[in-house]
Amino acid sequence: MKKSIPYLLxxxxxxxxxxxxxxxxxxITNGVIWTGNESQEYATSxxxxxxxxxxxxxxxxxxxxxGATVTPVDLKGQFVVPGFIDAHVHLMTxxxxxxxxxxxxxxTPEEFSRRLVGFAKTLKPNEWILEGNWDHTLWGGELPHxxxxxxxxxxxxxxxxxxxxxxxxxxxxxxxxxxxxxxTPDIEGGVIEKDEDGNLTGILKDNAMNLVLDRMPPMTLEQxxxxxxxxxxxxxxxxxTSVHDVDGFNKDFESYSTAKRYRASDKLNVRIYAATPLxxxxxxxxxxxxxxxxxxxxxxxxxxxGSLGSHTAAFHDHYTDNEEDKGFFINTENDLYNWISGADKxxxxxxxxxxxxxxxxxxxxxxxxxxxxxGARDRRFRVEHAQHLAPEDIPRFSELEVIPSMQPYHAIDDxxxxxxxxxxxxxxxxxxxxxxxxxxxxxxxxxxxxxxPAAPLYGIYAATTRRTLDGKNPNGWTPEQKxxxxxALRAYTSSAAYASFDEDVKGTLEVGKYADFVVLSENLLLxxxxxxxxxxxxxxxxxxxQVYKSK
Numbered sequence: 001m002k003k004s005i006p007y008l009l010x011x012x013x014x015x016x017x018x019x020x021x022x023x024x025x026x027x028i029t030n031g032v033i034w035t036g037n038e039s040q041e042y043a044t045s046x047x048x049x050x051x052x053x054x055x056x057x058x059x060x061x062x063x064x065x066x067g068a069t070v071t072p073v074d075l076k077g078q079f080v081v082p083g084f085i086d087a088h089v090h091l092m093t094x095x096x097x098x099x100x101x102x103x104x105x106x107x108t109p110e111e112f113s114r115r116l117v118g119f120a121k122t123l124k125p126n127e128w129i130l131e132g133n134w135d136h137t138l139w140g141g142e143l144p145h146x147x148x149x150x151x152x153x154x155x156x157x158x159x160x161x162x163x164x165x166x167x168x169x170x171x172x173x174x175x176x177x178x179x180x181x182x183x184t185p186d187i188e189g190g191v192i193e194k195d196e197d198g199n200l201t202g203i204l205k206d207n208a209m210n211l212v213l214d215r216m217p218p219m220t221l222e223q224x225x226x227x228x229x230x231x232x233x234x235x236x237x238x239x240x241t242s243v244h245d246v247d248g249f250n251k252d253f254e255s256y257s258t259a260k261r262y263r264a265s266d267k268l269n270v271r272i273y274a275a276t277p278l279x280x281x282x283x284x285x286x287x288x289x290x291x292x293x294x295x296x297x298x299x300x301x302x303x304x305x306g307s308l309g310s311h312t313a314a315f316h317d318h319y320t321d322n323e324e325d326k327g328f329f330i331n332t333e334n335d336l337y338n339w340i341s342g343a344d345k346x347x348x349x350x351x352x353x354x355x356x357x358x359x360x361x362x363x364x365x366x367x368x369x370x371x372x373x374x375g376a377r378d379r380r381f382r383v384e385h386a387q388h389l390a391p392e393d394i395p396r397f398s399e400l401e402v403i404p405s406m407q408p409y410h411a412i413d414d415x416x417x418x419x420x421x422x423x424x425x426x427x428x429x430x431x432x433x434x435x436x437x438x439x440x441x442x443x444x445x446x447x448x449x450x451x452x453p454a455a456p457l458y459g460i461y462a463a464t465t466r467r468t469l470d471g472k473n474p475n476g477w478t479p480e481q482k483x484x485x486x487x488a489l490r491a492y493t494s495s496a497a498y499a500s501f502d503e504d505v506k507g508t509l510e511v512g513k514y515a516d517f518v519v520l521s522e523n524l525l526l527x528x529x530x531x532x533x534x535x536x537x538x539x540x541x542x543x544x545x546q547v548y549k550s551k
Contacts, residue, residue, distance in 0.1 A: 023067025024049050026515065026544045029059050031075035032523055036082050036494050036508035045072075048515040051293075051543035056509055078538065079523040081489065082509050083241025083516030084456040085496035087405050088384055088446030090165070091245040091272070092224070092253035095231030097131035097450040103160060107138040109148055116160065117152035125155040128216065132160030133450055134169070137309070137417045143193070144169045146202030159212050163451050166307035168209045169202045178212040187211065189330040191312075206306045206330055213252055228258045232270045236548040238455045239518035239537040241271060244405075244446065244500055246301040246351065246384070248274025249284070259295050268294045269547045271516070273500045275351060278302030279335070281343035293514070293543075296500070299349045301384070302339060303330045304359035308414060308421055313356035313388065320423040327356050333366070341370050344379060349501070351382040351405065357390045357426065364396050371400065382444070382499060385410075386436070388422065389429045397441035403499050404436050405444045408463035408488070409452040415468040415477035427478055433463055434481045443483075444499035445491035456492045457520075457535050463488040464529035485524050485532070515544035 026048040033043040035056065047055040047062040055062045066072060101119040106112040112134060119129060136143055149158060150172050157174035161167070175181070182198050190207030194200055204212065219227070235243060248256040255274065262268040271294050276284040278300045291297055305327055306312025311319060314327040340350055354360040360383060367381045379401075386397070386404035397404050411431035419427050429435060436443060445463070447454040461467075463483050466476035476482055497507025506514045519539040524532060540548035 022049060022054070022065060024054060024062070024065035024070055026541075027062055027066055027070055027072040028080075029062070029072045029074055031078055031080045031519075033080040033509060033517075034489070034525065035510065036490065037510050040510075043509070046509065046515070046517075048544035051515055051545075053509060053511050053513055053515050056511060075519065079520045080509075081239075081518050081520065081524070082493040082507060083514075083518055083540070083542065084239045084492045085242040085244075085500075085507065086235070086240045086446045086449070086454050086456065086492075087244045087444040087496045087499055088407060089243045089245055089449045089454055090247045090253075090451075091231050091243060092219075092227050092247060092250075092255040092258070093131065093165075094450035094454065095227035095229070095234070096219075096223070097133060098230040098234060099226060100131040101129055101160070103132040103134035104163060105138070106134060109139055109142070109144065112139075112144060113148045116149045116158060120153045120156040120158075123156055127156065128174075129153070129156055129158045129160060131450065133163040134160060135163050135309075141417075143201070143203050146171050146175070146200065159209075159216070161209075162307075162310060164307035164309050165451060166312050167203060167205045167310040168212070170204060170212055171202060174212055175200060175202065178215045180211055184211070189328065205310055206312050216252070219253070224254065224258045228255065228262070232268075235270050235454055236540045236542070237537065237550075238453075238457070239520070239540050240454055240456065241516040241518070241540065241542045242273070242496075242500075242502075242506065243270060243454075244273045244275065244299070244351075244496075246275045248272070248297075248299075249276040249280070256295075256297070260290075263292070263295045269542055271506070271514075271542070272296065273299060273502075275299040275301040278339045278343065278350070278352070281339060281346065281348055284348060285343075285346040293505070296502075299351055299500070300339075300343050302336065302350070302352045304336065304352060304354045304363050305329055305356050307355055308387065308418060311421070314359040314362075315356040315388070315422065315426075316358045316361070316390065317426075319421055320419075321421055326358070329359065329362075333362055336363070337366050337369070340366055341373065344370050344374050349380060349382075351384050353384045355385050355387045357388045357393070360386060360389055361393055364393055364400065364402065367400055367402055368396075380499065380501065385448075387431060388426060389432055389435075391429055391435075394429065394432060394435050394441075395439045397436060398439050403442050403444050403495075405446060405499060406431065406433065406491075407446050407448045407452060408433065408459045409447060409455075411466055411477065411481075412462045412468045413452065415466065415473060416470045428480075430478065430481075432481050433483045433487075437483055437487060442495050442498060443487070443491040444496045445488065446496070457537070458533055459492065460485060460488040460524065461529065461532040463491070464532065467530070485529060489524065514542075516542050
């Protein structure tokens with residue numbers, strides 16, 4: 001999985017010997033380029049050939065590469081950073097959400113219902129309404145009910161997700177389609193919610209959602225293409241040039257197969273690291289490795305627990321608002337150990353979702369056991385989210401060389417209500433960016449899109465200010481967990497590249513690496529962190545080509 005050094009050395013030697021004869025494809029000058037390279041932190045100019053950087057430094061360093069057919073691009077002092085890497089996206093569902101009903105800011109039950117019923121009127125009979133990404137905390141915490149939407153969606157199956165994708169609302173049409181009624185038993189690792197009379201409410205939690213998802217008609221080729229194109233255009237508009245797609249091989253979405261088609265026709269313009277479900281590790285191991293500069297495999301994504309907002313995150317102690325509830329594991333410890341151990345022996349890269357402190361503790365225990373049993377190697381185990389940590393587990397990330405793959409936007413979103421769920425003590429190590437950084441863990445940042453915006457500038461703002469979305473924490477929610485702008489930038493660039501074994505080819509702007517970079521409206525290292533969310537992406541370049549320009 002790790003890129004070989006000899007090729008890069010050969011490339012550098014070739015260019016260094018040919019400085020008088022090679023004409024660059026792209027020359028940029030007069031920029032403020034933050035390279036991310038600690039040995040050459042800033043530059044003003046850069047030359048690109050065949051998608052890679054061949055010179056970077058001052059203007060005189062690139063002049064020998066200026067040919068008759070290339071006019072240098074004068075950035076006029078604009079700020080440049082390496083292309084952002086989003087280390088955790090749900091690519092196809094995110095793209096589909098851009099084309100579907102948007103419930104993120106529906107702040108009353110009436111508005112929730114109005115949007116769904118209104119959207120149903122735009123569809124043909126039996127077309128599904130999906131995604132949605134609703135947040136019941138916006139209207140006080142009452143979970144939505146199928147009765148809110150059944151009238152007006154009789155011919156439209158509805159399965160709309162809570163924004164964390166660990167709970168969904170299905171209307172009667174969808175429940176009937178899936179064969180779910182009040183006698184359907186709960187599924188292991190999931191809940192079919194019923195009212196006090198035993199009737200379905202339409203709420204399905206975690207694995208119970210699969211009772212509908214597994215029966216839904218597959219996406220058509222046209223739907224896949226529209227969703228994929230919407231997703232990649234959205235990434236580029238936010239300066240995201242690479243993504244780690246944790247649903248890459250999910251059979252319901254098939255983003256990898258879609259990306260593979262685009263790659264074959266040379267139309268792929270975002271680099272993708274596609275993950276396979278952990279329990280299918282043997283199929284991934286048997287699959288021919290077709291990875292290249294644009295589309296890469298080798299990762300496995302698994303789950304320990306659910307989410308805080310759905311009360312399905314697994315904690316050592318009970319939820320503050322429910323003394324009988326500690327959450328639950330989606331998969332058993334035994335299954336997780338067997339899958340992780342087998343996949344690690346096969347040399348595959350393992351990413352495990354863990355939210356609650358008990359879930360994080362358990363996955364670290366399994367990682368530690370597997371390391372002891374399988375021996376030392378460069379494995380770069382990851383914990384996706386690493387959201388609520390027991391204090392004693394924080395140093396274990398560095399000790400075990402486990403990467404906390406985190407999503408800072410969640411902190412300013414969940415911070416509105418998390419203390420109501422887990423109390424004032426546990427939030428001290430919730431989204432513990434600073435504690436992990438001080439413990440020498442390597443933070444890799446992403447978005448969890450479409451759960452949160454795939455906008456690294458918002459993520460940097462969140463990590464450095466921790467100002468919650470409701471405006472009630474102007475000095476930051478658990479402000480001791482803030483980190484610096486430079487730390488956050490590295491988590492979205494060089495550290496995220498390291499988290500996919502790609503640090504030799506991207507994540508910083510250096511000779512021999514991909515010419516993936518972003519031009520921003522302000523210097524992130526000079527503006528106040530509170531102003532970062534107002535900074536805009538002006539241009540995005542991938543492989544030395546401009547793929548986005550703001551209007």
